[in-house]
Amino acid sequence: MSASPQGRETDFETLRSARFRKEREAGWRRLETLIATAEKSGVRGLSYQETLELSGLYRQAVNSLSAARAISMDKALLTYLDRLCARAYLVVYAPQESIGDAVWRLFAQGIPQAVRRSGVALLIGFLAMALGALIGYTLFQRDPAWFFTFVPAELADGRTPEATPAYLRQTLYDTSNRSGEVLGVFASYLFSHNTQVAILIFALGVFAALPSFILTFYNGLLLGPFAAIFINAGLGWDLFGWLSIHGVTELAAICIACAGGARLGLAVLLPGRKSRRASLRDSGRDAVKLLILAGVMLIVAGLVEGFLRQLIHPTEWRLIIGWGLGLIWLSWLTLAGRGGKAS
Amino acid sequence: MTGIQVAPGGRIDNFIPPEGVPITFNLASRGSRLGAQILDILITYGSVTLFIILVYWSGLMGGAPLTALFLLLTFFIRIPYYIVAELVWNGRTLGKRINTIRVISANGRRLTPHQVVARNLMKEVEVFMPITTLFAAQDLNTWAGLVIAVWMVLVLLVPFFNRKRQRLGDMIADTLVVDMPKAVLMRDLSDSAKSTERQFVFNPEHLEVYGQYELQVLEAILREPPKSQDGYDRVRKVTKTIIRKIGYTDPVPQIDEWKFLLEFYKQQRGFLENRHLFGDSRQDKFHADEGKRSQPEAAKPAKSDAARPRRSRPPRRSE
Incomplete structure (x- = not known):
């Protein structure tokens, strides 16, 4: 404060709040220019000195805002300071973590820990698929007409109950020479299609988990009759290999996406002592990680399905690759991130 | 529960940053959010289409690899684009930048990667699924299709039914979409x-x-x-x-x-x-x-919000 003796005259002429403003205005202007630079090119656009200055000026501006609310009735000034602080806040509290760090932490700790916390939801996910498959299988064995109820024609692609074993065998060991290019298209199609399905299953979970469960159940329901056709044709073992190579990963991914949805649904259905919104928010942390995991698994599954399954035919190798992958997933999810603090 | 209070005009009164001094933000209008979403869709799909056409013309690729590229790109511009953009630009996609709105964390802390991912994953159900279904529009003849359509519209309308104008993704991630504040200092x-x-x-x-x-x-x-x-x-x-x-x-x-x-x-x-x-x-x-x-x-001690006029004042009581 300029309480100098000769300032007495001006003290009488200018208001206290106007003096308050005059003394600080230069700092605010400087903060404005720093913010403008940071908004344009990120905080990286500032030098070390400027960054220090930014945080100091931000704190000063917040102080000014607090003081101005107490002493000034100049609405324009109050609005200005409020907005200035808001803009500075957005620049100062921008995410600091580099994307690389965030991704590393996610895979090293976040995802495995989230999976280990989601036992019930995972049970629901896998149960949905298994029940679907079981019911589909038994219903089909009683009456093959069920097949046409469950499986849309375009998905069946000729693999109907009337199909000959020879045709069925051919679909398992597709020997028509596919070039690498075509396999690439196939893989990327599978990936983007399956991931969209997974995201859908996940996001629908928020509506009390039921839609997720139904979708996963339906996936199982498709699987059951298919398996039944091939088993009836004496191709059970071959189908097992054909499915295993990518299915261990892919079906698990669908179940995990369903588990993510179930976490959301359970949060809505059984919020406990928290409000529904708060409970949804808390479970959301784990649920999202489950979905990211499902996405990663689907990428791998898409690659395996698109390339390896078309290139590798011995059932033993298919089994080794498929279940080997499954073992890798399992050990990662159960062993990783046990030491670090929960995130 | 974070105790964010929203005044009828969409003004957030008690957003408290770590410094402890409340800062005022204004919620973005639903219209500008819708506009930003539409802009984003136009920009992403437009640029992918343009890119594919250019590649096709230049003859660098053709046939199968181009199809693979197209499939991957169309996947990327659905959810990942929004996540990456909001992470890199601190809560702004291109459409949001144009409409000068942005995402903030409702708890007064910085926006975390988790929040960005969560709010954008829900976009699949809230935005993309309704759009693709309504465009495909072939299943909408049966009454089940009609029910689905109504339900989708309801989900799209969620931001209209709560004061914070949050869509489902915002609720899960605990985020708000606000207008970019503009600071103009007028003379005293x-x-x-x-x-x-x-x-x-x-x-x-x-x-x-x-x-x-x-x-x-x-x-x-x-x-x-x-x-x-x-x-x-x-x-x-x-x-x-x-x-x-x-x-x-x-x-x-x-x-x-x-x-x-x-x-x-x-x-x-x-x-x-x-x-x-x-x-x-x-x-x-x-x-x-x-x-x-x-x-x-x-x-009575001086109120901290004394600087704000109370407009809705009850009429004088006759005594």
Whole structure:
């Protein structure tokens, strides 16, 4: 404060709040220019000195805002300071973590820990698929007409109950020479299609988990009759290999996406002592990680399905690759991130 | 629960950053959010289409690899684009940048990667699935299709049913979409009344009448100097009203009305700010009644939000 003796005259002429403003205005202007630079090119656009200055000026501006609310009735000034602080806040509290760090932490700790916390939801996910498959299988064995109820024609692609074993065998060991290019298209199609399905299953979970469960159940329901056709044709073992190579990963991914949805649904259905919104928010942390995991698994599954399954035919190798992958997933999810603090 | 309170106009009053001083944000209107979403879709799909056409034309790729590329790109511009953009630009996609809106974390802390991912994953159900289904529109003939369509529309309308204008993704991630604040510092009106000797002198009883609300209304009037005859007439009306209300007896020449208002503004503000410092906050012109009605209220500590006028004031009770 300029309480100098000769300032007495001006003290009488200018208001206290106007003096308050005059003394600080230069700092605010400087903060404005720093913010403008940071908004344009990120905080990286500032030098070390400027960054220090930014945080100091931000704190000063917040102080000014607090003081101005107490002493000034100049609405324009109050609005200005409020907005200035808001803009500075957005620049100062921008995410600091580099994307690389965030991704590393996610895979090293976040995802495995989230999976280990989601036992019930995972049970629901896998149960949905298994029940679907079981019911589909038994219903089909009683009456093959069920097949046409469950499986849309375009998905069946000729693999109907009337199909000959020879045709069925051919679909398992597709020997028509596919070039690498075509396999690439196939893989990327599978990936983007399956991931969209997974995201859908996940996001629908928020509506009390039921839609997720139904979708996963339906996936199982498709699987059951298919398996039944091939088993009836004496191709059970071959189908097992054909499915295993990518299915261990892919079906698990669908179940995990369903588990993510179930976490959301359970949060809505059984919020406990928290409000529904708060409970949804808390479970959301784990649920999202489950979905990211499902996405990663689907990428791998898409690659395996698109390339390896078309290139590798011995059932033993298919089994080794498929279940080997499954073992890798399992050990990662159960062993990783046990030491670090929960995130 | 974070205790964010939203005023009817979409103003967030108690957003508290780590520094502990509340900052005001304004929620983005639903229209500008919708606009940003549409812009994003146009930009992403437009650029992918353009890119594919260019590649096809240039003959670098064709057939199968191009199809693979297209499939991957269309996947990337659905959810990942929004996640990456909001991470890199701190809560802004291209569409949001154009519409000057952005995402903030409702708890006053920085926006975390988790929040960005969560709010955008829900976009698949909220935005993309309805759009693709409505465009495909083949299943909508049956009553089940109709139910699905209605349900989708309801999900799209979620932001209209809550005060914070959150869509489902915002609720899970605990985020808000706000207007980008714009800071413009206008000059201090008390500075402009710089006459060497005071032309108009107001006594304390003149300044007793009004409160903060009226002062700030006057401020708003003074921010826009009159340009037309209409404006001058309005200034005259305001001046006359003030003179009558405060019982000012000295003559005010017509040519000096603007100066009179400026001078009155300055002295009134000095007076009110002084009273405020002494614990006597005067919200508006009814402050005298308030003091009469309940005497102990004068000892009430100065409220931190005293700077805001309370517009919706209950009418004076007859006693």
